[in-house]
Amino acid sequence: MKLYYLPGACSLADHIALEWIGQPYEAEAVAREALQSPEYLALNPLGSVPCLTDGSFSLTQNVAILYYLAEKHPEAELFGGQDAQVKADAMRWLAFCNSDLHEAFVPIFAPTRFIDQESAHADLQAKAREKILRLLGVANKALAGKDYFVGKRSVADAYLFVILRWCQGVGIDLADFPNLSALRERMSQDPAVKTAMAQEGL
Numbered sequence: 151m152k153l154y155y156l157p158g159a160c161s162l163a164d165h166i167a168l169e170w171i172g173q174p175y176e177a178e179a180v181a182r183e184a185l186q187s188p189e190y191l192a193l194n195p196l197g198s199v200p201c202l203t204d205g206s207f208s209l210t211q212n213v214a215i216l217y218y219l220a221e222k223h224p225e226a227e228l229f230g231g232q233d234a235q236v237k238a239d240a241m242r243w244l245a246f247c248n249s250d251l252h253e254a255f256v257p258i259f260a261p262t263r264f265i266d267q268e269s270a271h272a273d274l275q276a277k278a279r280e281k282i283l284r285l286l287g288v289a290n291k292a293l294a295g296k297d298y299f300v301g302k303r304s305v306a307d308a309y310l311f312v313i314l315r316w317c318q319g320v321g322i323d324l325a326d327f328p329n330l331s332a333l334r335e336r337m338s339q340d341p342a343v344k345t346a347m348a349q350e351g352l
């Protein structure tokens with residue numbers, strides 16, 4: 151299996167999952183310019199990471215990749231266990247990270263995708279920050295009294311960890327979210343997370 155990634159991007163969640171599985175895999179950093187190359191677009195027409203190949207099978211979209219890894223390696227319990235409700239709950243938080251939290255960062259990272267007019271960017275980004283803070287509050291509440299979203303670590307925690315790193319990068323303080331700060335710290339001590347981050351040069 152081979153993972154295509156950008157260092158520190160959402161593909162880090164897949165990288166962590168591959169480390170949790172503990173089987174050999176390849177990981178290739180894609181240069182940002184190469185995302186639009188014909189070779190890469192043939193793998194992922196959206197020109198984004200992550201992309202996973204397994205022999206001739208090629209897969210994109212974080213949630214699909216994490217689901218595929220979990221199906222191929224049930225022993226790794228990437229969705230927190232074997233119980234259907236636990237797995238569905240992990241999927242719920244994974245979807246929250248991917249569809250809600252991750253998307254809320256796009257106006258901050260790439261405001262021109264919404265509006266060219268530079269003078270409008272600050273307002274757009276302030277709105278995005280408001281939304282991110284509201285979503286972080288939801289995640290913080292969900293983690294009250296728990297080490298992980300669903301008791302045992304799951305790919306939802308890996309995705310949240312990636313996003314908490316972005317918070318740091320864009321100056322969003324986690325001081326008001328003690329459960330998120332604790333999760334970030336817990337995850338950063340996980341040997342698989344350390345290995346994936348070291349491989350990405352983080």
Ligand SMILES: N[C@@H](CCC(=O)N[C@@H](CS)C(=O)NCC(=O)O)C(=O)O
Nearest residue numbers: 159160161197198199200211212213
């Ligand atoms: N819906 C996609 C989103 C992927 C995505 O936004 N990837 C970002 C990195 S976090 C990317 O490749 N950005 C590069 C770009 O758009 O130029 C997924 O879940 O895989």
